Amino acid sequence: MCSPENLCKVRQDDLYINKIDWVTICIYVVLVIIGWFNIYAAVYDEQFPKSIFDLSINSGQQLLRIGAAFLIILLIMVADYRVFDNLAWILYIAFLVLLIITPFIGKEVNGQILSIGFGSFRIQPSEFAKFTTALALAKYMERPSFDLSQMKHQFQALAIIMIPIILIMLQPDTGTAMVYFAFFIMLYREGMPQRYYVLALTFIAISLLALGIENNLYLVIGVGAVILILILMGKKKLSRIISFVLLGTVIVAYSYSLDYVVSKLPEHQQNRIMVLFNPDLDPLGAGWNVTQSKIAIGSGGFLGKGYLEGTQTKFDFVPEQHTDFIFCTLGEEFGWVGSSVVIILFCALLIRLVMLAERQKNRFSRVYGYCVISILFFHFMVNIAMTIGLFPVVGIPLPFFSYGGSSLWSFTILLFIFIKLDSHRIQLLGRMG
């Protein structure tokens, strides 16, 4: 893995600064700055203009949090790189405890108890549990004996992921809990058998079809046709035919039962699902968020309305515009060009992180790197897809953009631990499993 050339280079580069991946940091800084300007735009009131630094508005508050985030970055960068390795389990368990006690000591907002803290300083343990879970997974999977092709190890890894999911579901915060499923992207890289993913994707596709197609009869005919073609294409053995017919029956039965289950869900969840397929079903009710969000983004056009010139986000047509729907402000004021820049930045960051992860010399760093990729990728994809009506409304923030300390800090910690690990990849060399 390590060529003599590389080793020579390491000896020459003694300065620690040169070992840090500045590409990632630059993208991070750019995204945070764009995000901060967007938060100002989202709350800007033309009639009573306030400075972007004004602490009485969100942008001023966010600037303080950005300042705190830089302090966190400094702390991470000066800390000993081994501390994350050593503290992985302790941190994981500590945050599990916090998740357990949150419902008891936390503050209730809209029926959810997400945050704990004193006075105005509050944090959401479910946000921070992302990186502790990532560390725990990395620590666990670092063992030389670990092998994802073994059922036992698969279950153990799954358990590490499922415990925080269950605890977060109890708050209840379905959106954040869903994020933890993103770790399957990391598991995929680490050798989780491909058939699970094929199965899962098929399952999702069938579910979407079952929900999206109003009349299940069409689905039955479609599935029947596909099965028939598969049977006719292959060998006409009885056992094969039977298994295909069985498969078709299961799919059809599943789609019918899914409709039944959905009809038994609480109404607001049902609406969120149905609105995805047809937002005009209820444009003033469940479809309001998506409809208004699409109007805001769609009205931006090619170049956008100009900074602080947006009307939809500014005049509160889009709910949650400075948190989960922050992308609307960007889409409205900077248009398709501005949206593209941000999407390309996110893709560049993710691809850069894949490259960094792949150059890790030990499994701990690589697994952790892929955890970071998984979580960022999931947030980026789901958040933006939700604002443009490609995904149901799930209350998860856009990394580095959305207003709020917990989200900014947790993503910062998540990312910079990896940058820290990456900068020490040579030292961590010997531990490669």
Add this chain to the structure above:
Amino acid sequence: MNDQRPITIIIAIILVGAVLLTKLFLIQVADDSFLKRAERNAIQRVVDHPYRGLVNDRKGNIMVYNNPIFDLMIIPKEFSVKDTTRFCEIFQISKEELIEGYTAARKYSYVKPSPLIKQISTSEFAKIQDYLIDYPGLFVMTRAVRSYPQPSAANALGYIGEISAAQLERDTLKYYRQGDYVGLSGIEGFYEKELRGVKGVKYKMVNVRGVDKGSFKSGEYDTASVAGHNLTSTIDLALQQYGEKLMEGKKGSVVAIEPKTGEILAIISAPSYDPNVLTGSKFGSNYLLLNRDESKPLFNRPIMAMYPPGSIFKIVQSLVGLQMGVLTPNTTYACNRSLVACHNHSSPVNLFGAIRNSCNPYYHQAYRAMINREVSSSTFKDTEIGLNAWREYVLKFGLGSPLGVDLFNEKGGSIPSSALYDRVYGPGRWKYSTIYSLSIGQGEMLVTPLQMANLAAIFANKGYYYVPHLVKAIDGDNRRIPEKYRTKMEVGVDAHHFDMVQDAMAEAIYGTAARAAIKDITIAGKTGTAQNPQGEDHSVFIAFAPKEDPKIAIAVYVENAGWGGRAAASTASLMIEKYIRGEVTRPSLEEYVLAGKFM
């Protein structure tokens, strides 16, 4: 195998990015419906209604203006009051009214304004103006209502009202919107385009709760409203009011015209109404009341009522006869009462005597001479040719079709042609004996009071007229009124023919309308009686004065007042004196006219 997986993940990332970019492209660039929906969401188009033009009389007295009335608006969210008693004192409302108003406003919207006190007058507003600043959440909204300082000339001025669906349909330029106010009748209706001004538009931004968030793009797309043009009416308000006073308790019309210009000095339709009742919020209910009124105050008699002209038409007959060469001043006929009834006077008479004495048999014979010119051997054919030829002369006097006054719904009266008689009796089945009533202005002949006044003007002008009109200048510029009101209309009768006619009319005053004579002002006039099969005949009189240099031509109709010399001539005489002298020196005659009630 694992070496392919990072590539798969990178592909997945790029794929997701591409899907998001595509979807964004579809809604942001390829589809502009979202932009429209955004505008509908946040941008409110507020029409800035212009001030409607004012109307002055010919001497500069205001006839129609815009009266600002004020609504006190309340925004519940911002409203607070510490001392309710003091508040109620200042704003002159009871505590209950305040609570009721506030509750209603609250119910409508917490953040949007609703009216608390409606229709505050200017004087009341002056009292509360200074206190407004002490009460947050209160502000005043101004509206303008048409207002008339003198309750006069209602039918001439007309009224404004909400635009009808049919009018909206006709408005191909799409200037009007549902709920706009437009002139519906009178000057308001005819000069709608001049009076209305130009609407302005303001684009306001509102938030999701409808709260005003300032102007869109700092008013870049806003347009200011332009006030309507002011009109100078031809009406002499003092004369108009005097005429209305004289016509109190009577049904009928008075139309006075300045002969040299065709400017209508007074146009009275009696009974009438106070134009102020057809303004503001009471329009609907008051209109209904007026419309149901048996005396038809909304019926604009001067231009819509039609009567047979009666004896007054003899002057037209005289002039046409002279012009045709059928008559000369010396043409003499016997007063043969076997042809048609007449009253006592010497016989035979020449043309002058015929006018002076209003001799019916004279015109019966003179008219036959005009009609039966013996151009055809068939008496039927001869009559037909003669009637149509004669009719051409008469039409030039502004009869038989609307004159084109600047009011809607002007009636034209009728001067029958051969076609009418063909329809009634069949072609070739009527002759002079069928139509002889026309000779003395009876029969199938109708004129409006306005046309009558115009005849007086023609006689005064010796053969020409200007189409009577009610507006003499737009924004003070008399060249901006329609061309047709500045075009001299020749009636095709030589001026010298009028000399004798004028003399006879001046003489006639002393014969048939002695009361009408005014010391030092020579009046030339002619009485008439419009036959009324339903009851007492209508009293008619036309005149112009002074004969030497006519300043006023007038027609008076008093319905059911009997013979024209009585009510109509006296009214006309008083009007003439009022206009020329500025005052009336004959209180006894005035009393006599005022006392007459013919309803």
